Amino acid sequence: MHDAQSPYSLGYANVPLKGWTISANILGADTQRWLDEPPHSIKTCIMNRTQFDNSLERILDGLNRHVTGAIPIAHEHGQRNRIILLESRTGPLVLKIYHNAKTWTTEVRALEILGGNGVPVLEEKSGADERTLWIAMSYLPHSPWGPPCNIPSDVFIDFGRHLRKIHDHQNHKFGSISEDGAQYLHWEQYLEESFFNYYLYISQRNVLSLEELRLIMVFYEDMVRTVAHISRASLIHRDLRPANIALSARDSWAYIGLFDFEHAIFGDPLFDIVRLLDDTISGKQDWEEAFWTGYGTDEAGRLIFHQRHQFYAFLRHLGALRFALENNDIPFARASKASLNNILSANLCTS
Incomplete structure (x- = not known):
């Protein structure tokens, strides 16, 4: 269990997950607004203690950059992948942990094909033979939106x-x-x-x-x-x-x-x-x-x-x-x- 001295702080908006502290405002105003006023489709990323101990902590410790903050989120009901926003010395990152090899392989290949042109840059990834499949990619700053928003055509x-x-x-x-x-x-x-x-x-x-x-x-x-x-x-x-x-x-x-x-x-x-x-x-x-x-x-x-x-x-x-x-x-x-x-x-x- 992490305490206040942990290099990572995990939480969702202003509601801490059990046993973890909060890192607020780690990715700028757009993300803070996203967390403070989440649309109905965003919910807390549910991970049990075993997943935290055996997967997330090991991945964070193994990343080739200094991670100073982390906020776990998921985008919709039924989401089986785990999405975690990270703060590192090189800037905001998104850590994505996959529920199966097919989706991991597909996303890795797509990001490699597109090369970061208007899409996240693939920074680091797990090996294909690792038990837990993940990628770390650059974060695209954005705000929640939909047809009700007054967006210029x-x-x-x-x-x-x-x-x-x-x-x-x-x-x-x-x-x-x-x-x-x-x-x-x-x-x-x-x-x-x-x-x-x-x-x-x-x-x-x-x-x-x-x-x-x-x-x-x-x-x-x-x-x-x-x-x-x-x-x-x-x-x-x-x-x-x-x-x-x-x-x-x-x-x-x-x-x-x-x-x-x-x-x-x-x-x-x-x-x-x-x-x-x-x-x-x-x-x-x-x-x-x-x-x-x-x-x-x-x-x-x-x-x-x-x-x-x-x-x-x-x-x-x-x-x-x-x-x-x-x-x-x-x-x-x-x-x-x-x-x-x-x-x-x-x-x-x-x-």
Whole structure:
């Protein structure tokens, strides 16, 4: 157990975790505001004593820099990775401890590909054979935001330009961005694998009726043709939501960059944009227009996007339902099921 003389101080906002002291204001005004007035999606990072003693303390002691403060946080309900903000002599860092090797490998590879251009710089990492997988990366200063915020639309021009640069990183195969992951010659092969993975898991949980399962299969078989012959395998983020898009309220909501690449794959860039437009900037026409301007998509490109929109939204909500069931997140499961049914109702005639 650490005491007041510990080189680390662990806590959340002004509520100390048992046995640990608090380090306040270690990462500047934006982060302090984030901790003082957290949005509902941020919660205390839950680690038991064994995890602290056997993993966190050992990692902190082994970092090749002097760590003077640490605040553990997690970003959302169901978050299985552990996120810890660090203060070191070289500046703010984010320590991320992973719950499985796949997400660790993916994020490491993505950050290596992107090289810190508008994304965190990968400073240090665990070995692939270590029992606990982690990375230490630079911190992108940002503030919590969402559609209610009065953010100038020009900010999304900068975001669109940056996302286009990320999507310009391409591969000759689709799927995993790591060399030892599953890759496919065709995009629809990756989507087929994902769909049946979701479908089989969900069908065994008795959360959907036989009629709902039938309609899901009909919709998939009818819509998968819209993604045939896609040849561009781009690096895509797959989780473009406010929590992962760094904007700074201290600088007129300036765009800072993107983080949290643990779900990145090589795929159709429009798969990324569906999540962005449906959720992140939904209902903000000026933000959407600014994004398209920055991304550089013409009317023909937007038409192609709309042709694939419903299918990609369908797959995303199906995957979200599986994730919610895996994590016993009942509210998220209900919301995902409702979104699925809305798509099916709008596109299929029930009989």
